[in-house]
Amino acid sequence: METIEQLIQKKAYELGYEKCGIIPLSMIDGYKEKLDERIKKVPESEQFYKGQQRLANPLADYPWAKSVVVMAVPYGKYKVPEQVKGHIAKAYLFDIRLDENAEEYKHNREIEKYMSELGLKVATNQKFGVVGMRWAALQAGLGIVRRNNFFYTKSGSWVHLEAWLTDREMELKETNDLPQCPKSCGKCIAACPTKSLSDSYTMSPTACVSFLTTFGGRDLPNQPLSKTFGSCIYGCDICQDVCPMNKGKWQENEDFPGLEELALSLTPEEIMDMDEEFYRNKIQPKFFYVSPDDLWKWKVNVLNFMRNNYKDSYRPYIIQACQNENGKIVEMATSIKKDLKI
Structure with missing residues (x-):
């Protein structure tokens, strides 16, 4: 007889998720330590990372939570319209968190409904998460974090991560055999136009093009870094595009619902x-x-x-x-x- 963990994982695979792992809530405890390490390395990032502190203690908002279900869904199969190629980052073009026309959004709703039908109390935040997503995925064995700070599976970094808190103690980790970044490789760091990415696993988020062209950068006319943005209008893919571990991972086989028309x-x-x-x-x-x-x-x-x-x-x-x-x-x-x- 299959366990509840196995049933959830099996359903996730049926819906097209690449990876699905489940960990006890205690396994995210190290996330706060990682935030503190980031602040110590890049002191100017303190205010930014303060906003992430809620993800280090989900019990404050969900005192009943006992485990985390975390999944990875690839999106590197979609065609990028020429009008936005290189101008708008791919994660935003194919953002399935709120787009009800996307099959991945429907699968997100279906897997949550399935977990509820299994008798679990679940909670998620589709926009901004209920835990440190990359940290939880790492603990659950879904993949690895590379030097550019992005999370990678066999699909490269072109994956969305999703997570739910549940009220049942569960554990079912994934396994991966991904190689580490080559020791001699620093292409992502060298390519970062604003030098936000200054060292392996080290960045200044408030100097990142993605931050400055989305919810940050409220005074762009007086931001010297703006002259380094190149062709970026909303977000940036540069450190992912140059990564050798992403080579050949983007396939562009399918149209994303409504995007071709919107791109005009x-x-x-x-x-x-x-x-x-x-x-x-x-x-x-x-x-x-x-x-x-x-x-x-x-x-x-x-x-x-x-x-x-x-x-x-x-x-x-x-x-x-x-x-x-x-x-x-x-x-x-x-x-x-x-x-x-x-």
């Missing part, structure tokens, strides 16, 4: 012309790290992109932005106009 509205020009209503209804629900009132943040990001990748066709957009009603847009556009003498 995500060119630099279309974003600069975008109105608030369209943004709130079509763009923000998918790219939720920027709030419904912050279309200006996207436009500042695009202006920064236009400066870093300037061509004459961008000139009218920059000139027009100098008259925008939003002060940050005007500040960025005016700065670019001055720098490029246009």
Whole structure:
């Protein structure tokens, strides 16, 4: 007779999850120590990591929790539309946490329903997690963390991690035979445009392009690092793209529901012309790290992109932005106009 742990794992595999492990809640205790290590290595990251402290003590919000079910679902099978390739990070393009059209979202809901039907009390936070996701996945044997700080399975780093707290003491670890990063390899560190990734397993999150182009970077016109963003508009894949352990892992065999059409509205020009209503209804629900009132943040990001990748066709957009009603847009556009003498 199969155990409840085996039933959960079997169901996860049936739904397309690559890995599923279950660990006692006590096995996440080391997460706080890792946060403290990060702060010690990079003191300027303290404020950022303070926001992660809740993940180190889930019992504060879920006093009944006894174990963690953690799963990995690959997303490297999807086609990246040309309009957004290299401009918007793949994890955000194929973010299945809230997209009800994605099969992975439906499977997430199905596995949670299945665990409830088995008699378990479960809790999750689909946006931001209930535990330190990579740490829990590491303890559950789903894969390894590489030097660029991303979690890897056999699908490379192109996996979403999902986790649930349960009210039953359980344990069923996965196994993996992934090789460690080659000792001589430092491609991810060398490629990081802002030097946020400064050493193996060491980074300054508030200097990361992904942070600065999503929920951070609220004063991008005065951020010197913005000139190093290259072609990034929302997020960054550079340290993952250059990683030898990701070579050949992205397959691009399937279309992601609705993305091809949405991508037509995500060119630099279309974003600069975008109105608030369209943004709130079509763009923000998918790219939720920027709030419904912050279309200006996207436009500042695009202006920064236009400066870093300037061509004459961008000139009218920059000139027009100098008259925008939003002060940050005007500040960025005016700065670019001055720098490029246009």
